[in-house]
Amino acid sequence: MNEHDYQLALALYGAAALGCLLVGWRITRWMWRWLREPLRVLMAVLLFAPTLVDPAKDQFAPAVAITALDLLFKVGNNAWRAVADLSLYAMLAFAAYLLFALIRWPFESMSKSRRAQREAANAEDEPTLREIMQQPAPAHRPMYVDSTIESRGDGRVRIEPRL
Numbered sequence: 001m002n003e004h005d006y007q008l009a010l011a012l013y014g015a016a017a018l019g020c021l022l023v024g025w026r027i028t029r030w031m032w033r034w035l036r037e038p039l040r041v042l043m044a045v046l047l048f049a050p051t052l053v054d055p056a057k058d059q060f061a062p063a064v065a066i067t068a069l070d071l072l073f074k075v076g077n078n079a080w081r082a083v084a085d086l087s088l089y090a091m092l093a094f095a096a097y098l099l100f101a102l103i104r105w106p107f108e109s110m111s112k113s114r115r116a117q118r119e120a121a122n123a124e125d126e127p128t129l130r131e132i133m134q135q136p137a138p139a140h141r142p143m144y145v146d147s148t149i150e151s152r153g154d155g156r157v158r159i160e161p162r163l
Contacts, residue, residue, distance in 0.1 A: 006059060013062060017047040041097045042090070049089040051082040063089075 001009075024043040028036045050060040063082040070079035 010060075013065075017062070021047055037101070038094070038097065041093050045086070045090045045093045049086050051078070051085040053078065 021043055025040060028039050031039070046064050047062070049063040051063040051066050053059045053061045053066065063086040066082040067079050067086070070076050070082070
């Protein structure tokens with residue numbers, strides 16, 4: 001295998017791994033967030049972690065593929081090196097994810113509290129259905145308006161169906 005074939009095979013594997021990662025993201029989107037994100041990190045590590053195949057040529061290959069082929073065909077001694085590289089990359093990726101999650105946590109709690117305050121303020125301003133029904137209809141307008149959007153004086157927009 002010459003250098004051009006090696007580059008072509010690595011590019012094809014990269015495109016296929018990216019497609020598998022996107023499918024994995026699509027499959028895990030329904031999950032609870034704190035389960036989904038570590039699974040996505042694990043998928044990325046499994047698909048993209050490289051290991052050294054031949055130290056003399058500086059050629060790398062996916063660690064999962066090297067491990068699977070060495071265990072399946074029982075040739076070579078690269079399986080342990082690939083597993084060690086895979087565990088190293090997994091440890092680094094999960095440490096980076098944990099750091100990212102810890103940095104993100106206070107911002108999310110602040111955002112959640114601001115959203116709760118905003119919803120509480122909006123809930124106080126909205127009139128109840130009883131208050132709306134007890135208001136008399138304006139004398140200058142008919143009960144049912146032909147237009148689809150009617151603007152109120154307080155800035156809210158009322159949308160009515162066309163009859």
